[in-house]
């Protein structure tokens with residue numbers, strides 16, 4: 001049986017001006033908020049727990065459980081922080097969501113804040129997306145006008161203020177504790193855990209941090225119910241999610257489907273690999289998730305399925321590369337990214353990626369040796385798990401997985417005395433460039 | 438490949454010239470600080486504001502942020518240098534970014550970069566002599582389904598080619614009005630920085646809700662009559678039509 005698409009978060013994106021409050025309300029927007037405010041905060045937490053919703057920002061931590069870690073008796077205020085930093089290479093779902101439907105995020109923020117007892121929430125948007133920032137700011141302003149934000153929301157006695165905050169260009173600020181430091185006006189460098197943010201987060205106060213898509217899923221869970229949510233996906237990975245297909249696919253774009261759909265199914269929907277070519281490698285959830293090959297086309301795209309083949313579901317950022325692509329070039333470029341984005345706090349990460357770039361450049365030019373491959377693997381062992389945060393673990397993923405699946409191609413580079421691929425052939429405009437392919 | 442003659446284009450008054458950091462700016466900084474439970478949280482937007490007035494993070498701007506927040510200039514400078522969007526030299530009227538992260542690079546971002554850099558005669562983080570265009574290699578800008586991607590003053594320019602990139606910078610330099618492929622008319626870099634400091638410019642409703650790639654799955658669902666199961670809040674997820 002093939003899995004079909006289940007638009008929930010993406011359902012309104014094709015409607016004219018879907019980003020305005022009026023149009024959101026016409027589509028029953030903010031009804032879930034009214035419903036939520038008639039229930040106790042504990043009921044909402046319970047409902048999200050029952051739904052089995054797992055974080056959509058990469059790690060898949062159960063959302064309701066995260067909320068329930070907030071201490072009930074803290075003398076300090078509780079905060080909600082939305083992670084809208086979307087910068088993991090390949091990931092491109094939160095940005096179109098905020099552009100087309102910012103009110104579903106705002107509604108999710110209000111319901112979540114009510115559930116965890118926060119009176120102040122922050123939406124931390126990466127700075128490099130001006131129009132998205134405008135749309136979210138505008139939605140928050142419209143929500144204030146309608147009495148969905150501010151004092152005594154809809155007569156419930158609940159107060160909430162929301163601040164939309166722009167980052168300034170640093171991938172590491174997507175890591176939740178680095179994001180908190182950045183939001184406090186500091187360099188965005190990860191903090192030691194524990195204490196976890198639920199205990200000591202923003203301003204050392206109890207804080208919940210969730211991804212945009214996670215929070216945007218809350219209104220539909222409140223109105224549809226936990227069972228409805230669980231009617232999609234499977235036991236351990238319930239619900240729907242946005243799958244982002246990019247690269248060498250006929251119709252790249254956003255495809256919202258139940259978790260557990262396979263890449264084979266998604267590629268069928270997206271018209272297959274462009275120009276009838278062969279799939280060579282792909283990432284299931286951004287560059288930090290180990291790459292897979294055509295062998296893995298039928299593995300369910302859910303948390304367990306991806307872990308079972310040594311990768312991760314991550315952000316469902318499916319970057320698709322066909323047989324015109326040089327895997328050494330792809331890997332070298334990703335490692336340059338991690339080198340550039342390392343926050344510099346720990347030596348293995350700061351120095352390790354720098355050295356890896358040197359080696360990969362040499363290999364790409366065909367000047368490497370087989371010993372370089374072992375050196376890269378050895379360095380990976382010394383970077384991952386020996387650094388402070390998960391940037392380091394994610395950063396070695398392309399190196400380790402590409403050597404695992406394509407060792408021969410690395411060797412072909414130094415046997416051939418250079419890269420055997422024509423870079424023009426892999427471009428979108430290959431014909432115009434007169435590629436040899 | 439010839440470089441366009443700067444004398445040909447309609448040169449505007451020097452946009453990159455630094456505006457003064459006067460009492461108006463102090464008042465705006467106070468407004469930013471008032472948004473947060475703790476003042477220091479205002480630092481990132483305050484630095485965006487400094488750039489909106491001065492075209493970069495000037496020594497004067499660092500001094501003012503430090504004074505207003507009661508922290509040292511070294512603390513402000515340490516933050517300003519950590520983030521790539523804060524610039525140490527004046528940026529041109531239009532900041533043009535070419536995504537050269539892996540996916541875009543392979544889809545043509547490298548070819549666009551090489552061509553555009555040669556065409557404009559500037560490299561990474563450099564500005565054309567007329568002060569119009571600053572060029573930068575940018576990391577993944579969360580638009581990979583539109584690869585190869587460029588950004589102008591942090592607005593998306595989707596599915597570019599070397600040719601379209603040249604035309605784009607020609608139009609910007611000629612002072613023509615240019616719109617993002619998915620969004621609004623493009624403003625100047627300083628105006629963009631002002632919005633990022635949290636001061637709206639009234640353009641939020643310009644442009645489409647979603648570009649074509651964002652709608653690929655939804656359109657397919659419509660064609661096939663696929664919806665989420667019954668039971669959800671109607672348009673937020675139930676199966677209506």
Ligand SMILES: Cc1cc2nc3c(=O)[nH]c(=O)nc-3n(C[C@H](O)[C@H](O)[C@H](O)COP(=O)(O)O)c2cc1C
Pocket residue numbers: 054055056057058059060061083084085086087088171172173174175176177209210211212214215389390391
């Ligand atoms: C280097 C790094 C970058 C990250 N970037 C993001 C990001 O851009 N957006 C995001 O939501 N989570 C990101 N995360 C994951 C967050 O740390 C955190 O797990 C997530 O925001 C929690 O939200 P969720 O439980 O709703 O998924 C990143 C993690 C690491 C280690």
Ligand code: SF4
Pocket residue numbers: 172189190341342343344345346347349350387388389390391392
């Ligand atoms: S692992 Fe890298 S990014 Fe993470 S804290 Fe250490 S140096 Fe910074």
Ligand code: FES
Pocket residue numbers: 089090091536537538539540541542576577578579580581584586
């Ligand atoms: S790789 Fe260019 S936008 Fe993602």
